Amino acid sequence: MSYIIDRRLNGKKKSTVNRQRFLRRYKAHIKKAVGEAMNSRSITDMEKGERISIPTRDIREPVFSHGPGGRVERVLPGNKEFVAGDRVPRQGQQEGGGGGGGNASDSGEGMDDFVFQISQEEFLDFMFEGLQLPNMIKRRLTGNDAFQVVRAGISNEGTPGRLNVVRSLRAANARRIALTSSKRRNLRELEIELAQEEAKDPALRDQRKLEQLRGKIEELRRRIDRVPYLDDFDLKYNLLVRQPRPRSRAVMFCLMDVSGSMNQATKDMAKRFFLLLYLFLRRSYEYTEVVFIRHHTSAKEVDEEEFFYSRETGGTIVSSALKLMRRIMRERYPASEWNIYGAQASDGDNWNDDSSTCHKILIDDIMPYVQYYSYVEITPRDHQALWEEYERVRELFPNHFAMEQIVDVSDIYPVFRQLFSQKVPA
Amino acid sequence: MLDTYTTGADASESDSSGPISTTSEWTFELIQKYDRAIAELADEFGLDTYPNQIEVISSEQMMDAYSSVGMPVGYHHWSFGKQFINIENNYQRGLMGLAYEIVINSNPCIAYLMEENTMTMQALVIAHACYGHNSFFKNNYLFRSWTDASSIIDYLIFAKNYIASCEERYGLDEVEAVLDSCHALMNYGVDRYKRPYPISAVEEERRQKEREEYRQRQLNDLWRTIPKSGTGEEESEEQRFPEEPQENILYFIEKNAPLLENWQRELVRIVRKLAQYFYPQRQTQVMNEGWATFWHYTLLSELYRRGRVTDGFMMEFLQSHTNVIYQPPFDSPYYNGINPYTLGFAIFSDLRRICENPTEEDRQWFPDIAGSNWKETLQFAMRDFKDESFILQFLSPKVMRDLKLFSITDDDRESEILVSAIHDEDGYRELRATLAGQYNLGNREPNIQVYSVDTRGDRSLTLHHTQHWRRPLGKDTGEVLKHLHRLWGFDVHLHSLNGDEITASYHCPEIGRDRSDSEEESMLVPKPI
Numbered sequence: 001m002s003y004i005i006d007r008r009l010n011g012k013k014k015s016t017v018n019r020q021r022f023l024r025r026y027k028a029h030i031k032k033a034v035g036e037a038m039n040s041r042s043i044t045d046m047e048k049g050e051r052i053s054i055p056t057r058d059i060r061e062p063v064f065s066h067g068p069g070g071r072v073e074r075v076l077p078g079n080k081e082f083v084a085g086d087r088v089p090r091q092g093q094q095e096g097g098g099g100g101g102g103n104a105s106d107s108g109e110g111m112d113d114f115v116f117q118i119s120q121e122e123f124l125d126f127m128f129e130g131l132q133l134p135n136m137i138k139r140r141l142t143g144n145d146a147f148q149v150v151r152a153g154i155s156n157e158g159t160p161g162r163l164n165v166v167r168s169l170r171a172a173n174a175r176r177i178a179l180t181s182s183k184r185r186n187l188r189e190l191e192i193e194l195a196q197e198e199a200k201d202p203a204l205r206d207q208r209k210l211e212q213l214r215g216k217i218e219e220l221r222r223r224i225d226r227v228p229y230l231d232d233f234d235l236k237y238n239l240l241v242r243q244p245r246p247r248s249r250a251v252m253f254c255l256m257d258v259s260g261s262m263n264q265a266t267k268d269m270a271k272r273f274f275l276l277l278y279l280f281l282r283r284s285y286e287y288t289e290v291v292f293i294r295h296h297t298s299a300k301e302v303d304e305e306e307f308f309y310s311r312e313t314g315g316t317i318v319s320s321a322l323k324l325m326r327r328i329m330r331e332r333y334p335a336s337e338w339n340i341y342g343a344q345a346s347d348g349d350n351w352n353d354d355s356s357t358c359h360k361i362l363i364d365d366i367m368p369y370v371q372y373y374s375y376v377e378i379t380p381r382d383h384q385a386l387w388e389e390y391e392r393v394r395e396l397f398p399n400h401f402a403m404e405q406i407v408d409v410s411d412i413y414p415v416f417r418q419l420f421s422q423k424v425p426a
Numbered sequence: 427m428l429d430t431y432t433t434g435a436d437a438s439e440s441d442s443s444g445p446i447s448t449t450s451e452w453t454f455e456l457i458q459k460y461d462r463a464i465a466e467l468a469d470e471f472g473l474d475t476y477p478n479q480i481e482v483i484s485s486e487q488m489m490d491a492y493s494s495v496g497m498p499v500g501y502h503h504w505s506f507g508k509q510f511i512n513i514e515n516n517y518q519r520g521l522m523g524l525a526y527e528i529v530i531n532s533n534p535c536i537a538y539l540m541e542e543n544t545m546t547m548q549a550l551v552i553a554h555a556c557y558g559h560n561s562f563f564k565n566n567y568l569f570r571s572w573t574d575a576s577s578i579i580d581y582l583i584f585a586k587n588y589i590a591s592c593e594e595r596y597g598l599d600e601v602e603a604v605l606d607s608c609h610a611l612m613n614y615g616v617d618r619y620k621r622p623y624p625i626s627a628v629e630e631e632r633r634q635k636e637r638e639e640y641r642q643r644q645l646n647d648l649w650r651t652i653p654k655s656g657t658g659e660e661e662s663e664e665q666r667f668p669e670e671p672q673e674n675i676l677y678f679i680e681k682n683a684p685l686l687e688n689w690q691r692e693l694v695r696i697v698r699k700l701a702q703y704f705y706p707q708r709q710t711q712v713m714n715e716g717w718a719t720f721w722h723y724t725l726l727s728e729l730y731r732r733g734r735v736t737d738g739f740m741m742e743f744l745q746s747h748t749n750v751i752y753q754p755p756f757d758s759p760y761y762n763g764i765n766p767y768t769l770g771f772a773i774f775s776d777l778r779r780i781c782e783n784p785t786e787e788d789r790q791w792f793p794d795i796a797g798s799n800w801k802e803t804l805q806f807a808m809r810d811f812k813d814e815s816f817i818l819q820f821l822s823p824k825v826m827r828d829l830k831l832f833s834i835t836d837d838d839r840e841s842e843i844l845v846s847a848i849h850d851e852d853g854y855r856e857l858r859a860t861l862a863g864q865y866n867l868g869n870r871e872p873n874i875q876v877y878s879v880d881t882r883g884d885r886s887l888t889l890h891h892t893q894h895w896r897r898p899l900g901k902d903t904g905e906v907l908k909h910l911h912r913l914w915g916f917d918v919h920l921h922s923l924n925g926d927e928i929t930a931s932y933h934c935p936e937i938g939r940d941r942s943d944s945e946e947e948s949m950l951v952p953k954p955i
Contacts, residue, residue, distance in 0.1 A: 002461045002478035015490045015510045022507030062610055062905035064872050070897030071837040075861040078755020079832040087842040116511040
């Protein structure tokens with residue numbers, strides 16, 4: 001007797017756990033590969049999956065086995081010209097693998113690395129693992145988007161899925177008792193009467209009375225039975241209500257210098273940096289708003305599309321961007337409600353006396369209100385006035401201000417990790 | 427007799443004559459019909475099987491089943507994930523086709539059919555797995571005495587749950603470390619010469635508690651540190667522990683490792699029990715595959731002879747069949763050892779020929795079976811042998827000639843390889859013995875046994891490797907010792923012996939380093955638990 005079962009629908013992705021275990025074990029290798037991939041990718045396919053290659057020796061599961069040497073006897077198939085007693089010179093590699101020789105590769109080459117593909121999801125996980133926006137501490141009730149469903153007792157209305165069986169049956173039972181109590185009392189009395197009547201000597205029995213009693217009892221029983229076992233209004237449902245939950249709201253200001261002094265390569269690096277930041281925010285902080293500001297001599301708030309793809313350019317006045325940021329902060333993002341972040345990228349080239357203005361705006365109007373401000377300077381040259389002014393800002397706000405320098409593309413990802421790595425709160 | 431069957435029996439069923447199907451599409455109904463037709467034939471041929479549970483699965487599920495080494499319910503471990511990725515890669519790149527089937531030695535016998543297969547392939551798999559392998563599992567002596575088909579699924583579930591609960595309680599890393607180490611020693615978790623109790627989940631759970639207490643007592647006894655009065659040199663010589671060398675290293679660890687927690691011992695036990703479950707399969711590869719291949723060939727050919735399948739069906743079947751039993755010659759780039767399907771199928775087919783049409787040579791070589799009833803002879807050959815003895819007993823000169831077998835001796839003291847025997851009158855016996863020896867697990871795996879424990883001193887564990895024809899240990903030895911060291915918790919030494927002479931020694935932690943050095947080194951050596 002055979003049973004035939006269609007199992008195609010269940011048990012999909014059964015090996016997911018094992019795959020995760022595997023990825024977990026080789027995290028170090030994968031992270032390295034992800035870091036390298038970030039450097040070599042073009043700006044448009046930053047978030048695809050990646051081929052990961054792990055040296056076979058790191059992934060081997062060792063067992064006791066025989067090594068080469070000693071005397072080995074083997075039987076091989078497909079003899080063509082040998083007769084017993086022939087002697088064959090030993091070649092560089094032994095003929096065939098066969099027998100107990102283990103995995104001697106017969107082509108004489110070493111084994112390749114263990115190569116596999118990780119998905120986009122897994123790639124991003126590894127890319128942003130251990131990163132966070134620092135100092136995200138302000139929480140507020142935002143109104144209508146963060147809820148938590150909690151139980152709130154029992155109600156008379158609801159969907160069948162939330163039916164509370166115990167309470168419903170208890171209500172039904174109570175109703176049945178209430179609706180039938182007087183009838184059952186009557187019934188009991190009549191039954192006693194009937195019993196008394198029947199206990200009498202047969203000759204003395206009042207047949208009419210007996211019949212009457214039996215009829216009444218019958219009638220009462222029928223009426224008791226007619227009370228429904230379960231009625232509509234017995235049904236009780238578990239009541240769930242949604243409670244709003246306080247959530248932190250954050251906004252990230254992205255300030256990018258697009259002045260004429262930035263050549264194509266530096267602009268590209270700045271864009272890469274912000275793209276990384278943008279991916280990170282979109283992935284890890286669903287409810288974070290991003291404000292894009294680009295500036296040359298004047299600053300302008302733009303949308304995502306324009307920020308990354310517009311080609312407009314001009315001279316450089318960095319403070320224009322800071323002023324715009326200050327204005328937007330005041331108008332739309334009161335510091336009491338928002339966790340505010342700033343990220344600025346520039347080549348450090350600024351209009352002569354503008355750098356001190358930047359310093360002043362930062363210290364007076366921006367740094368007191370933001371959670372974290374990061375500045376990356378993309379230049380292979382020496383630092384100029386702006387960097388020096390910013391260094392003084394860092395001295396004043398060591399926990400909330402960070403600055404790094406990017407020289408070429410391969411610095412971007414490490415610097416990014418540096419700026420947003422998870423910090424243990426002091 | 428066969429003819430009367432086709433005309434007489436089953437006349438009531440209207441579809442009992444003529445082809446069962448004519449297209450390559452399969453449906454559940456058709457699978458059922460084929461299964462029934464094959465079952466009837468199998469019954470006629472006297473195959474004794476467990477009930478079948480045929481499961482249709484997708485290719486992804488097949489890769490799953492594949493990567494968990496055929497355990498339908500596997501515990502979680504990274505190595506299965508690695509295996510899955512490997513298989514997925516190869517499959518997607520078209521480097522390998524998936525196995526047509528996987529069959530589990532359980533009762534009912536579970537066989538997986540892939541949904542991508544054509545009807546012909548499904549029928550082939552049913553014949554191969556559900557009647558070939560199935561009857562082998564049920565009747566071969568190794569399977570009968572080493573595994574309990576009715577309880578394996580329960581046991582696997584028990585193991586999975588137990589390991590999951592350990593992970594919750596002690597952390598993934600801890601559990602993974604123990605499992606890694608156990609896997610490294612899995613091939614040394616079997617008593618070769620003692621018949622074990624079949625495993626059972628209920629029993630396991632019941633006895634788990636009992637074992638915990640017992641072990642603790644036993645351990646305390648072994649490691650008692652109170653010195654006895656008047657200990658002399660000769661006494662320590664007398665009280666060697668273990669008294670006899672132990673081949674079952676995992677068992678020895680489970681019972682005697684001084685530092686393991688109880689749950690860790692349970693993990694060792696689970697891996698050991700699984701090793702035991704798979705042990706017969708490793709010992710009967712040629713027979714098992716040969717038997718199943720012989721029967722799918724015989725059963726489907728018989729179906730064809732009776733007109734139940736079409737010519738097209740037969741062409742497709744024969745193509746798959748010849749692929750399965752293709753043996754590349756030794757100098758082919760595709761050569762990867764002797765194909766167990768080929769060898770097993772050749773021997774079983776030739777056995778049938780010897781029974782039905784014996785030649786003079788057969789009468790001389792197999793006086794007992796030449797001309798006997800082939801069904802009984804094959805059943806006998808299947809029941810009471812394992813690969814080694816099966817080849818030694820039944821490999822006929824004709825098969826050796828057909829496969830053009832020859833044996834070589836590769837001695838590292840000689841400059842050339844010697845062709846020691848070929849498929850001729852002088853060589854048959856030697857060839858047969860050599861080939862049989864090749865399937866002796868004892869020859870294939872290094873013979874390593876627990877030799878002694880320094881119970882009074884540094885608690886170090888010493889193992890001996892007894893060399894077979896001076897064959898040394900492979901390059902992984904040091905790595906495996908690290909795993910052993912992790913389980914044992916104290917120093918581990920392994921001596922490789924040629925006769926009485928130690929030719930190589932391995933130590934973990936490695937000797938010749940300062941203790942302070944080994945502190946730093948401990949990043950590389952797995953930490954003892």
